[in-house]
Amino acid sequence: METQSTDRSYLREFLKSKSGVVGVVMLVLLIATSLYVIIAIPQSEAYKWQNPAAWQGNPTSVPPAWVNYFGVDAPQTVDLSLNSWAGSSSSSSAAYSASVSFTWKHGVPPSNLLVVPNFSGNAYEVDVIWTKPDGNMVQIGLSSPVSGIGYDLTTASIRQGLVQYIQSQTHTLIESVGPAGELAALFNDDGPNILNSSVQQGTYIVTVQVVGNQALSLSNSKVTLLGDSYGTMGTDSEGRPIDLGVLAGLPWGLEIGVLSAVVGVVGGVFWGGLAGFFGGWRDKLLSWGMLVGIAIPSLAFIIAISYTFPLTLLTEALLIAVFSAPFFGIIARSVTLSIRSQTYVEADKAMGVSAARTFFTHFLPRLTPVTIAFTALSVSAGIIFGETLAFLGIEPANVITWGGILNDAISFDASVHGWWWWVLFPGIMIIVSSLPFVLVGFALDRVVAPRVSAK
């Protein structure tokens, strides 16, 4: 009866803390989102994440779509489907063509062009005739194309066709041209100054011709103008949407945090609690064990060990727990020492109550509130530890982690190129996922701390 009322007053006092309540609300939202992610994003996405070919239809390294609301002209991806094929075939040759037109009203070209021919049978060649609003035609060709593969501006034959077009306009020899120059050929005002002139706005017509030696059946072919912005969080240099990665990383982040915190704090509380409870040589031994744990550079240790024992969620959480337990052990030990000198403990001793019983009736209940507060705080430490390891490139196979996304960001010099979305959103997610635990932990700590010393 008495403990119940104490628990209620803990709760009442906790609810007084605004930050604690905010933390709880955030926590509920996080868990709900995480459940949604587990249901909505299948594990196969994690395999797909590691496969660059799966993301070819997305623009690479572009900011989120909403930058358009902030005065940035960043067109989004446009898919141009080629449906109405016309053509003829004889026994030895076949030629088909289809056209599609689109209106371009942006001051900038798209970030890339992707031609995806789709046919059954053998095609010799795919030709794209690109008619600009001023009527000029650019011709690019693909010899021996493969059905279903996307050809973009890095394809040699496309680049060659565009260089030829630029040379026809500038009447000078051009040795090489980058994607920006290729886009200029397709979109800019023609003339000798084509590489630096402005984008032509108006209606473009794209005609695709497929030539083969036998009848081909054509379907679903398309030309894609890859945008300059994508989704809610942009894309990385492989075209992977950051928003997908940020969402998919949530369950793993929470799992590693909660698992490592629960094991670490409970282990640490027993470790330090027993040390303080026993005293004497057992205390010395257990405390020395804590010194060992604290003085080990845990990050480097886990990295080294991960080369021997490949990490899984469980082993990684256990390793983090083992190295964080001593920190909680020290606190639990000092709490226990302050309980030891209380009269009811003396009374138990005098009445001959067994040590185990004293530990479970007097010490553990008083250690529990501290344990809960530190578990909450420790979850955020666990999340950050796991993401830090992932940032250094140490993570279980086939999981998407925010640390892993940030690792890619630094490998591809995201900050040098100013690709802020790639760095900002995963980092904010780490903060957002650890913040509620910190808020709840601090609020609990404030509720619990005075009680422990008062008792």
Place this chain on the structure above:
Amino acid sequence: MGYARFLVTKTASYVLALFASVSLLYVGIYPSLQKVIQGSANEAASDFQRTLIKDHSGMSLAQVTQAVATYKATYLNGFGFNQPFPIKFSLQIVNLFEFHLGSAYFLQAPNGSKQVLDIVVAYLPNTILLFTTGTLLVVAVGALLGLLAARSAGGMLDRSVPIIAVVHSSIPAFWIGFILIAYFAYSLNILPSGGISSVPPPAGLLPNFADLMAHMTLPLASFFIVNVGGFAYIVRSLVVSTMGEDFVTTARARGMTERRVLFKHVLRTASPSLATQSILAVAGSFGGALTTEVVFRWPGLGRLTFIAITQNDLPVIIGSTFVLTIILFLGLYIGELTYGFLDPRIKTGD
């Protein structure tokens, strides 16, 4: 007398703890360590073979092969290969402590050496420089902030200390680095984005020093931002709880000034726990310091480990983990000795 005894017991427990943690590391990396030693033996043997052939030692090819095989067997024997585990264990631990860390797979020290020890030694001073400066800064400013917050309980500072403590607990150190680089190096363009010196380094001692400081500012700042809040929070709680003690009330009743109470009574009583807390804070922030190096391309052991991870250079990872363990132990040991020196109870032998 009291301090001497303290010194002996602490030293013994630290030496034993170091031994225990290196043994733990050994067990954790046992299979990979055998591979590394095998690789180093092969490397040393082929070096030996090259010298024999180059020196025209007059040996026939068969003799050279024979000599190389003997050399390799001797090398492996030194690490207790083909011996029962206890002997292997003791030989290999002794080798670790003698810094026989083997040769790297791919990485090289600036002087071209492939020895892991040379590589680690080349990177080590930078880690010590950054981490020591950062820690001193955090402990000094954190203690001051915590004290001031405790003194003005309920005031602006007191209410903001928990907020910076929340920042401390929820933001990864490396991410702050990203943000600082984006703002100060690329947006404002007033500080270098990474590295330890300009290329080429400026001539003269003073410009060189200024250059180093400029490169150190952002890594230090991110280490500081992430760690100062947590430490200030601990100091504040310790001081506040000490202030509730009876002797403080007595001191106040005796008409002492608040400043005198704070510094003469509260701080003196709380300082041993403060020292313990600083030691814990140092141990806890070590990993963060290593990742800060990665973001700022600071050529220290953290960055070395990162490079070694990307290149799968296992010997370097093991070697740098071992050296980091020793460094952290030394740091904590020195901290503990200083703490013992400060604590009057230990001096008098209580």
